[in-house]
Amino acid sequence: MIALDTLDTAGVEGLDGLAGRRVAVAMSGGVDSSVVAALAHAAGAEVVGVTLQLYGGGATPSRPGACCAGADIRDARAVADRMGFAHYVIDMEARFQDSVIQHFADSYAAGRTPVPCVECNKTVKFHDLLDLARSLGAEALLTGHYVRRIEGADGPELHRGRDPAKDQSYFLWATTQAQLDYLRFPLGGLEKRRVRSLADTLGLVVANKPDSQDICFVGGGDYAAIVERLHPELAAGGEIVDAAGRVLGRHAGIHKFTVGQRRGLELGGATEPLYVTAIDAEAARVIVGPRTALAVGAAVLEDCNRLGAWAGQVEAKVRSLAALAPAHVEDTTLVFDTPQQGVAPGQAAVLYAGSRVLGGGVIARTRAPLTN
Template sequence: MFGDFQLEDIAKKRIVVAMSGGVDSSVVAALAAKSGAEVIGVTLQLYDHGAAVGRTGSCCAGQDIRDARAVADRLGIAHYVFDYESQFRDSVIADFADEYAAGRTPIPCVRCNQGVKFTDLFGIARDLGADCLATGHYVRRVMGADGPELHRAIDPARDQSYFLFATTDDQLAYLRFPLGGMEKAAVRAIATEYGLGVAAKPDSQDICFVPDGDYAKIVRKLRPEAAEPGEIVDLEGQVLGQHKGLIHFTVGQRRGIEIGGSPEPLYVVRLDPAERRLIVGPRRALAVRAAMLDDCNWIGPRGDGPVTAKVRSLAKPVPARIEGDAVVFEQPEYGVAPGQAAVLYRGDRVLGGGWIRETVAAEALAA
């Protein structure tokens, strides 16, 4: 049941489990305890105690920490809580606000995995003498000819590989993902079997530090200039109206553009924070042929052959090719936003990816 650990003589091994207080990480802890290894649960407190008390629907909040501790007690394993509020605020929340202020669309979950979870938590696990770090992410770690590979989860509805594209080879060698080959219903069944109080706990929704979904409020508080009003213009620069702050918009968005008299629906094509301008146009103006990437990360050798690219967490991977620091789509792709990630796959294997710096319009290449 816990073969994902791939450790010899597992009874003599030590496993650190990242416990967020949800059902997924709690089941990982239960399976680890069943394996016979010494198990230590670790929870990172990402909010101050006062703000976290009673908070639900997120992760690493007050009630979640209590739930993680209760699960550890139920399983008879050690459990430690580490205060990482300041690191999370500086590396994730501040970056989130900066990205929106710069007219980009951030993915804080990737930044959190890159920093607090897969850097700081790694350090904690190694300091505790652990042989591996196990998490509740829905991805698979598969041993290939050149070492461990990152693959999509069996359940496409739960797959989280998009958020883990920045995982390094060294990190992947240390990580274990026991839930990647399971469906959610099976995970909840295991939680019920072990009598875990979180068996029916709802999944966390939206961004963990924006439980009410009002991300603009967070950005406005940290970067008030991003909430300043400005002009809505068409592709030729003609003023069509006024907006109430660029923080309310992202590339590909249609809702909230309150302009009457247009012969066809208008979408956000670009954001110009320097001039506080929102550039809008018809859907065809969203067609993108290529995306230029920054800070690319590759997991193992890329090899040759066709690839697919995913440019949003909920998008389907589409045929593409890699050309230097760019991903070129076989067919025009829509809603490609700077600040998001382009993640590359070969079959179910995650090759890696990078952050979208800018896009090349399909019309520009056609010209």
């Protein structure tokens, strides 16, 4: 067994005091969670690796960008076998189908743009897996997420990961305070290159394995096929109209569009670039307009989770790759200091104070900017 003090662990967090204690590690079969499990084992913890088989019946060959199925499960087991700790595979396919994939399809059918990673973390991973970890007698659940858990005056706080290119805090806004008390994120203070270097030093077979990308359960990027399988009525398509209701063309399904989108409209007669400004699911209509029509002054949030006070100025991220936008909160309405574009119902709005995650909510609807 490799001792922790023989490794360069500068920046690794959350491993203090684990020696002799049982911990569970969520293992997806990727390099990040494998390094977390190996580090916890090297720290002297009694590690129980847990892999959730989420789709594919456990037999689907791995593909770049996937996780939690097929070869990924075998990779997780190989890491556990090499390091010498227990590893369990739990069949959660039915739960994942109901809580994540069905929600994904239902959201598109309702004219929304969902964030399936949020739903997965909120339900399968940080609810079901956390309960399983406790049932195994684990004192903490460790994951490979690039976020930081920092002790504050009132208890643990959730912060952005140190590596901005890998920060996953946008997808973890729904983590509750009780869950945060139990969770540990050892990689939050590291850059990805350091994690791969540690994997190589530890001799892990996944050291050079590609990162998971996009939506894990969508093969070949064809998310529309999954939505149509669960909502075949969407394939009938409908009208593309302007703000006044004038018909400009037809579309092949509202689930193929999101607010802010330009590509795929195929409106040859337009005299200026047009963007999706709204989706009317009941009428199966895609509403389009000029770029100026995308401006949003406020977003009403639902299903909110608070990890800190929503008072005074905050910064908000309204898409995973969006820049932080200065704003303030009035009850559950996020009011932007300057109008924002591409704010889509169904996406998450995550609030920050510096690096700290204050929580967030799902964007239910938006409001146009106030006029002077």
